[in-house]
Amino acid sequence: MQKNRFLSLLAASAVALxxxxxxxxxxxxxxxxxxxxxxxxxxxxxxxxxxxxxxxLADFKGKTVVIEWFSPYCPYSGQSSDDSYWSTGRxxxxxxxxxxxxxxxxxxxxxxxHDGYSGKDTATNMKDSTSAVASSPVPVLMDASxxxxxxxxxxxxxxxxxxxxxxxxxxxxxxxxxxxxDLYAANAVKAIKEGKKPEPARTKNSGCGxxxxxxx
Amino acid sequence: MVHALRAIALACLALLALGEGTDPAPQxxxxxxxxxxxxDDGRPAMLVRFVVQHEWHMYWTNPGDSGAPPTAxxxxxxxxxxxxxxWPRPRVQRTDGETLFVHEGEWGWLLPVEGPxxxxxxxxPIELALSWMVCKTSCTVGKASVRVPPPAGTLVAPxxxxxxxxxxxxxxxxxxxxxxxxxxxxxxxxxxxxxASFIQASDPGVSTEADGAPVSVPVxxxxxxxxLGLSVRPQDAQGKExxxxxxxxxxxxxxxxxxxxxxxxxxxxxxAPQQP
Numbered sequence: 222m223q224k225n226r227f228l229s230l231l232a233a234s235a236v237a238l239x240x241x242x243x244x245x246x247x248x249x250x251x252x253x254x255x256x257x258x259x260x261x262x263x264x265x266x267x268x269x270x271x272x273x274x275x276x277x278l279a280d281f282k283g284k285t286v287v288i289e290w291f292s293p294y295c296p297y298s299g300q301s302s303d304d305s306y307w308s309t310g311r312x313x314x315x316x317x318x319x320x321x322x323x324x325x326x327x328x329x330x331x332x333x334x335h336d337g338y339s340g341k342d343t344a345t346n347m348k349d350s351t352s353a354v355a356s357s358p359v360p361v362l363m364d365a366s367x368x369x370x371x372x373x374x375x376x377x378x379x380x381x382x383x384x385x386x387x388x389x390x391x392x393x394x395x396x397x398x399x400x401x402x403d404l405y406a407a408n409a410v411k412a413i414k415e416g417k418k419p420e421p422a423r424t425k426n427s428g429c430g431x432x433x434x435x436x437x
Numbered sequence: 438m439v440h441a442l443r444a445i446a447l448a449c450l451a452l453l454a455l456g457e458g459t460d461p462a463p464q465x466x467x468x469x470x471x472x473x474x475x476x477d478d479g480r481p482a483m484l485v486r487f488v489v490q491h492e493w494h495m496y497w498t499n500p501g502d503s504g505a506p507p508t509a510x511x512x513x514x515x516x517x518x519x520x521x522x523x524w525p526r527p528r529v530q531r532t533d534g535e536t537l538f539v540h541e542g543e544w545g546w547l548l549p550v551e552g553p554x555x556x557x558x559x560x561x562p563i564e565l566a567l568s569w570m571v572c573k574t575s576c577t578v579g580k581a582s583v584r585v586p587p588p589a590g591t592l593v594a595p596x597x598x599x600x601x602x603x604x605x606x607x608x609x610x611x612x613x614x615x616x617x618x619x620x621x622x623x624x625x626x627x628x629x630x631x632x633a634s635f636i637q638a639s640d641p642g643v644s645t646e647a648d649g650a651p652v653s654v655p656v657x658x659x660x661x662x663x664x665l666g667l668s669v670r671p672q673d674a675q676g677k678e679x680x681x682x683x684x685x686x687x688x689x690x691x692x693x694x695x696x697x698x699x700x701x702x703x704x705x706x707x708x709a710p711q712q713p
Contacts, residue, residue, distance in 0.1 A: 296578045297505065297570070304505075304568070304578050339575070376535070377503040399508075403675070421673035425639050429576040430503030430535055 256374025259393060259422050263384040264372040268331065268362035276362055278384065281327045285413050286384040287319060287406050289396060290375040291330035291354070291361060294339055295429035298378035299354050306379050306428075307353040311397050316359065318407035323414040330354070330361040333370030335434035367433040377428035381406050385413050394424030465493040465571045468581045469543065475592035477607075479556045480520065482549045483585055484595055485509070485567065487540070493573045494539035497527035499639045499683075501537040501649065504576075507569035509548055514561055520549030525602040526686060526695040529636070529651055536650055538636060545599030560587050598692060605684060605697035616667075616700040621645075621681050623663040625696055630688035633661035635698075637683040642674030643667060643702060645681075654685065661685060669702055 257263065263286075267277035278286065289312075296302035306312050319326050354361065364370055373382050383392035383406065392409035409419035469486040476482050487507075489495055496504040511519050525545060527538040550559060563585040570578050597603055608614055612625040627633055633654040637645050645652065646666035654663045667681060682699035 294575060296576060302578050303580070304570075398675075418672075421641070421670075421675055423670070423673050424675070425499075425641070427500060427505040428503065429570075429572065430533075430537075433533070435533070 257372075257382065257390045257393070259390055261390050263382070263388055263390050264369070266362075266364075266369040266372070268364055268369060270360045270362055271332075274360070276329065276360055278388075282388070283386045285323055285326040285386055285391075285410050287315075287326065287328045287410065288373070288382045288384065289328070289330050289406075290370060290373075290378050290380040290431060291332050292334050292378035292429060292432065293332070293354075294334065294432070295378045297428035306396060309401075310353070311401050312353065312359075313357070314401075315396050315404050315407045316357070318404050319410045322407060322411035326410050326414075328359050330359055331364050331369060331375070332361055333364040333367045333375060334432045335367065336365045338432045365434065367431070370431055370433060375431055377426050378431060379428055380426045380431075383409050383413070383419070392419045392422055393426075394421070395426045398424075399427075463490065464579060465490040465573070465577065466495065466569055466579050468567060468583060471565060471583050471585050473558075473585075473588035473592055474547075474595040475556075476523075476547070476549060476595065480549045480551060481556075481558045481588060481592055482520075482523070482547045482595065483563070483565065484599070485546045485548060485565075485583075486543060486599055487546065487569075488543045489541055489571065491542075493571050494528075494530070494537070494541050495544075495569055495571050497538035497540065497636075498522070498524050499538055499637060499649070501530075501539075502535040504537055504539070504572065505570040507546065507567060509546075510566045511548075511550075512564040513550070514559060516553045517559060518551050520551045523547035523549065523604060523697075524684075525599065525604050526684065526691065526693070527602075527636075528691055529634075529686075540602065543600030544602045545596070545604070547595055547604065558588050558592070562586050601692045603692060603694055605695045608696055608698070612696075614698060614700060616681060616702060618669055618702060619667050621663065621665045621667055621698075621700070623661070623685060623698060625661045625663075625685055625687075627656045627659050627661045627687050628694055629659075630661075630693055631656055632689055633663075634686045634689075635663050635665065635683055636686065637681070638699075640679075640681055641677050642670050642672070642679050643681050644670075651686075661687065667702070 265278045267275060269275055291298050293299040297304050299307050301308040316328050379396050381394060381396045382390060385391040391413055394405060396406040397404050405424050412419040467488050469488050472484050474482055474484050496506045498506050500506055527540055530537040530539050565583045565585050568580045570576055608625060615622045633656050635652045635654055652665055654661045671679060679702040680700060685696040685698060687694050
């Protein structure tokens, strides 16, 4: 009788352990599944802009779309600093070169900073961005829940994903090289326009971590 | 009455301004000093000592999921250049689904200086421009310019560690390392440690099966055995030589030793054993 109870307990423990292992494996899978890869279909999104419009990826079907993860609080992204992608004019260089290579290509920014970061909501936090962003024609889409950022696997600001006309991911990484000499994103758009695969298709991104909302 | 109030208000403003001027916000990073030393291979090097304020961190050569490593530029005489920096063991920080490789507190950064002759030392001062990213819950950037006088007297070896963060050691004669187009295999004495892990540096065009995350390395009979799958994409190498590099972290304490590994990827063929 006691032996049976012991065996039952052992079996129950094994099942519980198995469940925990599976849950952990599922969590890892879920985390990995949340990142796109070169050649995978770009997740669609529909997000509000800072000025109240709505933009979706589907709006640009057939066009090459450059998506840059952006933060008004990051000195490598939208905040003013000697290293800022926007305030140093590097973003403008990339956008100009991109347009020269493919006039129909589209450049979007997504801000996945959570509500309440730096004590402000996402609508007002955009006012802290540099004038370089505000005065550019690039729309900044607000993703306060972080769902789009997680779907792409955006880690830093800046972090660039380029979607080709067929809706697939063609480039992931930094918008420019560290010294600013190689305009990776613009070169990738040029390659896509010429019917080639971008080389490099992957570069190491760096910058501030995306300040996602904590998962419940 | 109005004049009196205005005078009081002006006095208050003046005091506030004075207060701001005399009590600047402390910077999260300061360069404690820069000194000269000589590396095992004979090259002279500048040892930069950073001090990072509590709760803030700077980044290793591969920052991990986010961040950026510090950079150095130097005005050097004709025919001289800075070599690749030597990074001490970073701390692996896992928070909010991110894995970061960071430096905290006091730590040292070795900047080799390469001249026309292997052991030559510069005889003029060097202007060293340092810049860095430092983060806590938010990030900021900092810069410093340091005039480094030429070395005086005999140069000695760098310390084994600064602030408790050890510099990497090389593979020993009993260790081995082999690399092929798709695998990196390292056997290394664990130096008394019971666990080990490997973190990859930034290698354009070469990624590991761990995709940037630390890899747990089994330790058996006092030997750490790393067997890691590689994925090589020459088209992503950005014109650089294809290679795999990183640190084998022996043990899990911040002051445990670490071993620097760097091997070029062969053009083709099976893994060939290479001398340490």
